[in-house]
Amino acid sequence: MQRRQFLGLLGFLATPFDLLAANRKPTPEDQEGPFYPVAPIPLRSNLVRINKGLIGQPMALVGRVLNRQGQPLPNLKVEIWQCDGRGVYEHPLQDGRENFDANFDGFGAQLTNEQGYYQFTTLFPVPYTGRPPHIHVKLLQNNQTLLTTQLYLEGNTGNSWFSSQRNPLQIAPKKAANGTLRAEFTFIV
Numbered sequence: 659m660q661r662r663q664f665l666g667l668l669g670f671l672a673t674p675f676d677l678l679a680a681n682r683k684p685t686p687e688d689q690e691g692p693f694y695p696v697a698p699i700p701l702r703s704n705l706v707r708i709n710k711g712l713i714g715q716p717m718a719l720v721g722r723v724l725n726r727q728g729q730p731l732p733n734l735k736v737e738i739w740q741c742d743g744r745g746v747y748e749h750p751l752q753d754g755r756e757n758f759d760a761n762f763d764g765f766g767a768q769l770t771n772e773q774g775y776y777q778f779t780t781l782f783p784v785p786y787t788g789r790p791p792h793i794h795v796k797l798l799q800n801n802q803t804l805l806t807t808q809l810y811l812e813g814n815t816g817n818s819w820f821s822s823q824r825n826p827l828q829i830a831p832k833k834a835a836n837g838t839l840r841a842e843f844t845f846i847v
Contacts, residue, residue: 714743730774745786
């Protein structure tokens with residue numbers, strides 16, 4: 659095989675990989691759940707009001723929002739909501755709502771920066787009756803929902819028939835150098 663033929667073949671073989679890289683698989687959707695906040699979700703990235711007396715362990719949730727071509731999506735609204743360290747939501751339909759931890763805000767939102775980055779201080783998710791630990795997420799652009807999903811702890815997506823569909827929605831919190839927990843997730847929309 660001559661050098662020119664070899665380079666032509668190499669270029670042909672590389673083309674599908676370039677196409678795949680430029681067309682990333684979108685983040686799967688998951689249910690909104692019954693406890694989406696009824697009050698407007700404020701722009702706040704820190705959901706931990708007071709560390710002292712907080713039930714649960716604070717955790718940083720950081721990452722990016724990219725389009726299918728890998729380009730960052732700036733000024734996209736990222737909403738999160740989750741239960742407190744006892745497994746109670748700040749929601750009028752939640753049984754035991756009066757026991758919600760006053761040291762935790764339960765929900766917040768942030769706009770992605772120019773590089774598509776977002777960052778929250780929230781809680782390490784805990785399970786509650788019938789549900790594996792998770793954090794709800796909604797991505798909006800100009801008040802239009804682009805994605806509603808949930809993030810699960812690695813290896814703990816539940817035992818339901820659709821738990822395998824949650825595999826791409828896993829986070830793996832790790833201890834950072836300063837001792838705090840940190841989980842990362844990149845959303846593709």
